[in-house]
Amino acid sequence: MNFAFTERSDCESCPIRHRAICARCDDAELDLLERTKSYMSYEAGQPIIWRGDDLVHVSSVVSGIASLSRTLEDGRTQMVGLLLPSDFIGRPGREAVDFDVTAITDVTLCRFERKPFERLVDEMPHISQRVMEMALDELNAAREWMVLLGRKTAREKIATFIEMIVRRDTVPLHADIDHVLPLTREEIANFLGLTLETVSRQLSVMRKEGIIAFKDRRSFKIVDLEALHQASGDDGDGGMIV
Amino acid sequence: MNFAFTERSDCESCPIRHRAICARCDDAELDLLERTKSYMSYEAGQPIIWRGDDLVHVSSVVSGIASLSRTLEDGRTQMVGLLLPSDFIGRPGREAVDFDVTAITDVTLCRFERKPFERLVDEMPHISQRVMEMALDELNAAREWMVLLGRKTAREKIATFIEMIVRRDTVPLHADIDHVLPLTREEIANFLGLTLETVSRQLSVMRKEGIIAFKDRRSFKIVDLEALHQASGDDGDGGMIV
DNA sequence: CGCCCCTTTTGATCCACATCAAGGCGCGCT
DNA sequence: AGCGCGCCTTGATGTGGATCAAAAGGGGCG
Numbered sequence: 001m002n003f004a005f006t007e008r009s010d011c012e013s014c015p016i017r018h019r020a021i022c023a024r025c026d027d028a029e030l031d032l033l034e035r036t037k038s039y040m041s042y043e044a045g046q047p048i049i050w051r052g053d054d055l056v057h058v059s060s061v062v063s064g065i066a067s068l069s070r071t072l073e074d075g076r077t078q079m080v081g082l083l084l085p086s087d088f089i090g091r092p093g094r095e096a097v098d099f100d101v102t103a104i105t106d107v108t109l110c111r112f113e114r115k116p117f118e119r120l121v122d123e124m125p126h127i128s129q130r131v132m133e134m135a136l137d138e139l140n141a142a143r144e145w146m147v148l149l150g151r152k153t154a155r156e157k158i159a160t161f162i163e164m165i166v167r168r169d170t171v172p173l174h175a176d177i178d179h180v181l182p183l184t185r186e187e188i189a190n191f192l193g194l195t196l197e198t199v200s201r202q203l204s205v206m207r208k209e210g211i212i213a214f215k216d217r218r219s220f221k222i223v224d225l226e227a228l229h230q231a232s233g234d235d236g237d238g239g240m241i242v
Numbered sequence: 243m244n245f246a247f248t249e250r251s252d253c254e255s256c257p258i259r260h261r262a263i264c265a266r267c268d269d270a271e272l273d274l275l276e277r278t279k280s281y282m283s284y285e286a287g288q289p290i291i292w293r294g295d296d297l298v299h300v301s302s303v304v305s306g307i308a309s310l311s312r313t314l315e316d317g318r319t320q321m322v323g324l325l326l327p328s329d330f331i332g333r334p335g336r337e338a339v340d341f342d343v344t345a346i347t348d349v350t351l352c353r354f355e356r357k358p359f360e361r362l363v364d365e366m367p368h369i370s371q372r373v374m375e376m377a378l379d380e381l382n383a384a385r386e387w388m389v390l391l392g393r394k395t396a397r398e399k400i401a402t403f404i405e406m407i408v409r410r411d412t413v414p415l416h417a418d419i420d421h422v423l424p425l426t427r428e429e430i431a432n433f434l435g436l437t438l439e440t441v442s443r444q445l446s447v448m449r450k451e452g453i454i455a456f457k458d459r460r461s462f463k464i465v466d467l468e469a470l471h472q473a474s475g476d477d478g479d480g481g482m483i484v
Numbered sequence: 485c486g487c488c489c490c491t492t493t494t495g496a497t498c499c500a501c502a503t504c505a506a507g508g509c510g511c512g513c514t
Numbered sequence: 515a516g517c518g519c520g521c522c523t524t525g526a527t528g529t530g531g532a533t534c535a536a537a538a539g540g541g542g543c544g
Contacts, residue, residue, distance in 0.1 A: 070389045073477055078392040080385040091378050132374040136333050142384035143322040147312045149391035150320040150435030193392030
């Protein structure tokens with residue numbers, strides 16, 4: 001947000017320079033990308049691409065948050081991913097998008113036309129390596145989320161979600177920071193496979209139990225990190241039951 | 243299955259030659275792979291790798307079916323993927339596995355030691371291209387499954403699952419073929435985020451409704467393909483509501 | 485053939501979460 | 515200040531699927 005998006009912004013000073021698909025690129029490669037990129041912004045709530053749309057551009061999220069979701073005929077919606085700065089939208093070698101992409105906050109994308117981009121990818125292993133790495137990470141995250149959707153209780157889902165948020169913006173390890181829910185209750189519900197009422201109720205329960213404390217509807221602190229983790233159902237990592 | 247797994251089987255005659263990670267390799271590249279590969283077999287029910295295990299080998303499923311799953315401390319299990327012939331196990335650039343891999347039927351793998359394999363991948367774009375493509379396909383499938391787990395009813399889940407099975411072994415378009423459920427009721431339940439009782443009940447319902455007909459517990463025919471698709475909840479593809 | 489074991493079906497009951505419904509709070513706009 | 519509108523909370527009720535329980539196929543094996 002505190003990054004000036006002039007049409008010809010320098011990749012060097014880009015906030016996602018070291019995490020996005022260009023992370024491994026050297027200066028020469030960056031030049032090539034810089035020549036074909038363009039920025040595009042969307043206001044909160046705006047659709048970015050609809051399922052089935054022609055995939056004219058592929059892009060990286062530079063700032064803001066977008067969602068990847070699917071809506072069934074009768075309106076039931078499931079979010080299948082959150083797109084944060086450095087995340088990639090679109091896939092090389094595919095003509096259309098399979099999910100809806102929507103701006104949740106104001107969003108700025110760094111875009112490339114797909115066709116020329118595909119050629120670049122073929123020529124620049126530094127990009128394809130990074131795209132593959134990111135795809136594999138996403139795949140892992142998606143599978144982790146499948147466990148949540150298929151087997152966790154409402155309470156566990158909420159706890160896991162909050163832990164995710166907290167882990168995201170915890171740079172200095174578990175300091176007593178204020179965190180912000182980037183989503184409305186309804187969006188959280190669509191992310192967790194719940195209703196907004198259940199989300200609200202479970203948040204209230206955890207507040208009353210003294211696990212979290214809200215400053216307002218969106219921002220909160222962790223009061224009892226241990227209890228939060230306990231509630232998430234994630235443990236038994238390595239098993240260690242002998 | 244009708245493929246002789248001598249230690250030095252010829253890649254040329256391999257049943258997954260044109261779909262696995264080696265799909266795009268030329269003869270020279272195939273030679274290189276052939277030199278380092280080895281076969282490994284597992285009996286139905288045997289674990290192949292446990293979550294957290296050192297990822298010594300990466301492999302492709304040559305024959306049989308394996309599952310990728312996660313079990314929570316209290317025993318709740320969610321399958322996050324089915325591994326069919328040509329599917330890949332393990333990921334380059336990661337030390338450990340994040341899910342349990344289990345042989346569902348007898349399984350034969352074509353294995354490579356991870357370290358040397360990673361070097362190969364770096365040198366052979368034909369492999370990394372294919373690995374990326376397969377990872378992106380998996381990612382799409384995983385997200386599709388997230389919609390099922392998060393938002394579909396038991397009936398829709400079952401219908402979607404059966405459609406998947408049918409689509410798998412339908413080469414001649416919707417002929418009146420016998421299909422086989424490759425999983426027990428419990429495994430289906432773990433795949434769909436249900437209990438085995440619910441799976442059994444929903445299958446009974448669809449049988450009574452004349453949508454499917456069972457020859458025995460595992461093999462069945464589709465009686466009413468249209469109704470099956472109707473029940474899956476998958477539609478509104480392009481939307482077209484104007 | 486008969487027994488045991490495992491998978492599956494079916495029935496009865498329960499409960500977590502959905503659904504339906506009614507306010508409450510904060511914010512922008514006039 | 516007062517109003518309207520989104521978002522959120524909380525309460526009352528309903529229900530789909532889980533859980534508990536029992537019995538019905540098979541299939542392998544002595």
